[in-house]
Amino acid sequence: xxxxxxDREAPSAWKGSLPVxxxxxxxxxxxxxxxxxxxxxxxxxxxxxxxxxxxVPAVNFCERCLSELTEWQDAGLVGxxxxxxxxxxxxxxxxxxxxxxxxxxxxxxxxxxxxLDANPDExxxxxxxxxxLKPQKERSGSILDIRCFQPVNx
Amino acid sequence: xxxxxxxxxxxxxxxxxxxxxxxxxxxxxxxxKMALDSCELTMDDVDGVCFGTAPDAFDGVHMNGEYCxxxxxxxxxxxxxxxxxxxxxVFVPIQGWYHVASGLFDVVLVVAEEKMSSYYPxxxxxxxxxxxxxxxxxxxxxxxxxxxLEMNRYMTTYGxxxxxxxxxxxxxxxxxxxxxxxxxxxxxxxxxxxxxxxxLAWPVQRFDVSPVSDGAVALVLAAEHVAKRLTDKPVWIExxxxxxxxxxxxxxxxxxxxxxxxxxxxxxxxxxxxEPRKEIHIAEPYDPFDYKALHHLxxxxxxxxxxxxxxxxxxxxxxxxxxxxxxxxxxxGVGNPIAAAGLMKVAELFWQLRSEAGARQVPGQPRRGLAQxxxxxxxVGTVIVMGR
Numbered sequence: 001x002x003x004x005x006x007d008r009e010a011p012s013a014w015k016g017s018l019p020v021x022x023x024x025x026x027x028x029x030x031x032x033x034x035x036x037x038x039x040x041x042x043x044x045x046x047x048x049x050x051x052x053x054x055x056v057p058a059v060n061f062c063e064r065c066l067s068e069l070t071e072w073q074d075a076g077l078v079g080x081x082x083x084x085x086x087x088x089x090x091x092x093x094x095x096x097x098x099x100x101x102x103x104x105x106x107x108x109x110x111x112x113x114x115x116l117d118a119n120p121d122e123x124x125x126x127x128x129x130x131x132x133l134k135p136q137k138e139r140s141g142s143i144l145d146i147r148c149f150q151p152v153n154x
Numbered sequence: 155x156x157x158x159x160x161x162x163x164x165x166x167x168x169x170x171x172x173x174x175x176x177x178x179x180x181x182x183x184x185x186x187k188m189a190l191d192s193c194e195l196t197m198d199d200v201d202g203v204c205f206g207t208a209p210d211a212f213d214g215v216h217m218n219g220e221y222c223x224x225x226x227x228x229x230x231x232x233x234x235x236x237x238x239x240x241x242x243x244v245f246v247p248i249q250g251w252y253h254v255a256s257g258l259f260d261v262v263l264v265v266a267e268e269k270m271s272s273y274y275p276x277x278x279x280x281x282x283x284x285x286x287x288x289x290x291x292x293x294x295x296x297x298x299x300x301x302x303l304e305m306n307r308y309m310t311t312y313g314x315x316x317x318x319x320x321x322x323x324x325x326x327x328x329x330x331x332x333x334x335x336x337x338x339x340x341x342x343x344x345x346x347x348x349x350x351x352x353x354l355a356w357p358v359q360r361f362d363v364s365p366v367s368d369g370a371v372a373l374v375l376a377a378e379h380v381a382k383r384l385t386d387k388p389v390w391i392e393x394x395x396x397x398x399x400x401x402x403x404x405x406x407x408x409x410x411x412x413x414x415x416x417x418x419x420x421x422x423x424x425x426x427x428x429e430p431r432k433e434i435h436i437a438e439p440y441d442p443f444d445y446k447a448l449h450h451l452x453x454x455x456x457x458x459x460x461x462x463x464x465x466x467x468x469x470x471x472x473x474x475x476x477x478x479x480x481x482x483x484x485x486x487g488v489g490n491p492i493a494a495a496g497l498m499k500v501a502e503l504f505w506q507l508r509s510e511a512g513a514r515q516v517p518g519q520p521r522r523g524l525a526q527x528x529x530x531x532x533x534v535g536t537v538i539v540m541g542r
Binding site for chain 1: 173174175176177179180183186187190196197198214224225227229230271272273274275279282
């Protein structure tokens with residue numbers, strides 16, 4: 001069963017009009033990546049030996065040579081702060097009560113964009129950052145199973 | 155005209171399925187990789203990538219061409235996405251052709267992908283906004299309406315019976331039974347099955363229509379000097395054509411696709427074809443609906459107006475007939491992941507002309523074939539003629 005179809009909150013029947021929406025599959029790579037995150041609390045990388053290139057989040061083919069990627073490895077939960085921003089307005093242009101930190105945490109040759117839990121004054125580009133995961137019972141196979149990243153020495 | 159000769163030298167396709175687990179990127183990659191492997195090339199040999207996908211809404215990703223670009227092999231290459239609706243699948247190899255014919259590139263990878271199952275509850279809703287917001291949309295039209303209105307007009311103009319049109323669906327679905335990637339191959343389907351299927355919008359019934367599907371197809375195109383080095387069996391692109399009719403579907407001749415005629419004439423002139431019915435040996439007209447195959451065969455000058463059905467009634471359209479139509483199984487049988495479905499037809503010509511079509515190989519070693527698609531706001535015709 002795929003991660004998507006495990007959604008038990010999906011209604012089995014619907015009365016009235018049905019909103020038009022998109023239902024995505026996780027894909028071959030996504031099923032493996034998000035299952036590892038959910039069940040084992042791991043962030044997986046995939047490596048192309050031909051191009052010497054590491055993809056995080058892991059993908060199942062190398063976009064450079066189109067080889068299938070079979071070398072998957074645990075990337076660990078600690079990456080490096082590549083850049084960050086501080087948000088003062090929300091999606092709809094309304095001012096936020098508290099500014100929000102968003103960062104790009106690099107892993108391998110790729111990385112993950114996520115929320116940061118830190119004091120903006122203590123952030124330095126290049127510092128190690130650790131993923132804070134939700135407890136396993138609350139994880140659903142989503143990028144939000146990572147609650148945020150925070151400085152390793154916090 | 156100073157254009158270089160262009161050959162198709164490799165092809166690959168995924169299975170066409172109702173709902174793929176693969177993401178659009180992964181489907182694109184599977185087809186692209188198969189096409190490259192089939193002619194033993196790598197991305198290092200590819201100069202540019204052409205990618206076709208129909209409305210972004212199906213895959214549910216805005217700018218879907220850019221999103222799928224990694225799967226299509228576009229990293230670090232000149233990359234072009236074309237989009238002419240349903241006509242895309244035959245337009246994207248035309249786009250690849252002119253990049254090679256012009257002398258710009260020697261090798262081009264052509265990929266077409268569609269993942270219609272993402273759209274929920276049904277891909278049909280993706281078409282809601284193609285209609286005029288003021289004059290048409292308040293009536294909540296969908297594409298089935300348009301086809302039902304056109305089919306009725308076509309049948310009435312020429313006095314064609316519905317049970318005869320059903321033969322098209324039967325022939326194509328039976329052909330598809332021999333296609334390893336087909337979604338709706340049915341070796342034993344009958345005219346009665348078609349006539350007994352659910353009425354969707356009279357005269358269109360369930361089995362008159364191709365299914366919503368997911369899939370991808372890819373081709374490798376090469377300039378003559380490269381093609382001759384790489385294969386003993388190049389399949390040459392001899393002619394291409396495309397043409398647009400009025401944007402008002404109410405101002406078109408619904409009984410005769412003028413846009414297909416003009417697109418075909420462009421392709422025939424380029425290929426030096428004077429008598430298409432004699433010089434085309436297999437045809438893959440676009441068949442999202444059974445009557446549409448007939449409609450298009452007439453526009454392609456492969457039958458007189460109102461007479462295309464005779465090709466089916468006489469057996470000429472069968473795989474062992476003198477003009478096999480949709481030996482692949484067409485959209486009605488193999489499936490209809492929009493852009494991928496059109497390119498599937500071109501891939502079918504490649505396999506048939508090389509005598510590599512397996513169980514669905516037509517006899518007689520056909521020398522020349524034609525593929526055609528149709529789309530945009532139901533008014534574009536795209537045509538490609540290939541020969542060995």
